[in-house]
Amino acid sequence: MTEDQIVAGLSRWVETESPSSDAAGVDAMMDLVVAEASAVPAIGIERVPGRDGLGGSVVLRTGPANEAGSILVLSHLDTVHPLGTLAGDLPLRRVGDRLYGPGIFDMKGGAYLAFQAFLSAARTGSGSHPLVMLFTPDEEIGSPTTRSLIEDLGREAAYALVTEPARDGGRCVTARKGVGRFDVEVEGRPSHSGTRHEDGRSAIREAALQITAVEGMTDYERGVTTSVGLVSGGTAANVVPQFCRFSVDLRVETPEEGVALTRAILGLAPIGPDVAVRVSGGMNRPPYERSRAIADLFGQARALAASVGIDLAEAPRTGGGSDGNFTAALGVPTLDGIGVEGDGAHTLEEYALVSCFVPRLRLMKALLTGLA
Template sequence: MTSFVSAADIDDKALLQELIAWVEIETPSNDAMAVNRLVDHVEQLAKDADLDVERLPGTLGLGDILTVRSPRPEGANEKRVLVLAHLDTVHAHGVIAKQLPLKRAGDKLYGPGIYDMKSGALMALEALKIAVGRGSKMPVDLVFVPDEEIGSYSSRAYMEELARNAGYTLVVEPARDGGKIVIARKGVAMYDVTVRGRASHAGTRPQDGRSAIRAAARLVLELEALNDAERGVTVTIGTIQGGTGRNTVPAECHMQVDVRVPDEAAARESTARIEAMKPVDPDISFEIKGQMNRPPFAQSQEGVKLFDVAAGIAAELGIKLEGVVTGGGSDGNFTAALGVPTLDGLGADGAGAHTFEEHIFVSSLAPRTALLANLMMSLEPK
């Protein structure tokens, strides 16, 4: 490493000003044009810093994928450091004007997507600029995807392609619980379930009907029975809708199901049981669509070594780095499942992700940007 980066080396005022500009560009996942407005802005910043840029047109009606690359150091092998960020948010247009305006209260800065994860994405770009200027042992690919919040369906294959040539992955999702980073995540499966019965008049011919809602209620109990707190398996029926009116035996009912699993064994078992569920009434049918969206992210031995490197750098910055396991998924699930040592939650500290109380702690920006820059510079080919 050429020289150690301290928090004092970060222009936190300029970083904060730039972050506000990013947050002011609202980027709900399903609005490709909105996401691409921020992609345009980030692409120009990277070009202004003389970084290599590759932009892939969006697919599935979503925004573009932007990759910012550092030069390949002389003598470096083919392996790269892969840094993952996303520019989309869960917040709809207009949230910044109404429910979650940009405002500062002491050390807290509020705004839609500021914590998850525009701050981390900007910090990664700033850290890359510093790493390129001071020298790093491995080249870096910083990828900004447009659809992490809705499952990364358009970007997963590209990230996995890059991961196969990565020595390490750093994910700049937000820090947790006072600055902890994520060392493992549960796998995530998502199912859409349609229960079909037969409609009839609830007053004159109830015996002719087969209630999809009643069958769905039975199915809800079967699904809920898969919860296993000891193993860390959670099954949640997030939404349920059915029927056409109070005086009609309902012919259809629809459910959205979320499944979180700690490891591959639990993933195989849970998904197999869900996909094999059958109605007890032959006049009822189930249509169960879905699969594992994000595989479990377990900490490997190489992952432990990567955490130790990060913890050592953090200690020099006055940060006591702690690791945490979380039920939330991220794009780090994909790279960890491919065997790439992965660290997650390297973004800003804060709270309120996906809520109208979303905020960061401004004081975390400079030291955690320095941590990222030093980590990019210190990682060595294996």
């Protein structure tokens, strides 16, 4: 494919807005995949219906029918950008080497290129492994409906390739932190803030104390971070609030830290008198650790990249999670961050570098057909 052909095809994907919460938009993206894959007879297509109000998934299969483990390609087609972003603050546009648009960097660009590489491999019949490509609808919200599908396909895989964005300079990812998500609900006692203030027990005050305790669990030396990103509570300015809720984001480097911090957060106890604290949640994504098998996979990938003129490097462990966390935790050698170069993920300045499209497509073709 030429650069212009990639830009045209990817633009159609970006113009189909697909926030995680919009099942119709995500399913429209899946329709685009199925329509193009249907034109290649060597590809088997399975549609997995969505549930819990989310869109469905698509599983594509091709390659030799042998006993070798598959190469599993993981791509998500949901984005964080709400409907209307394309017509508003982040229109599809090209400015020099940058192609802007909602979800183009994270991760429609990488998904599109991997799909084209998959189609090419199916047409030529090259490669020694069966190929499986999974498109999911819910990665941006923690993969609540697709984790089991990812893990089922992962158990049959020799390798997993994840088309999340490349890191600075086109570097791939060989390790990620684990991710925990928790919801905390505090209940106090309401009262009139002017006439009966002493009778009240402020849930917001208690939540503030709990948030300070949770944020204090951050330990950069151990690679542990805790963050409270959402808080809600209270009913009126003149009422001592009965309820307050907040969410906790946890990132850890090792399974042991995940267990310890999960225990600590779930064990939050009231600090003030006459209040109740209830905590739910747990580890959403296990840590993705750089094993010997992953190091060997990266060595293969680096050699294949060199054969198509790319000097592939790996990034340090990243704090963000992906569906690669699930396959890596199963012991499947997993290479992540093989998507497009660019910047601005999850922002209104999200873009992909057009100049990387053809080289990254060559890399993906080499990985799909050249891994031993």
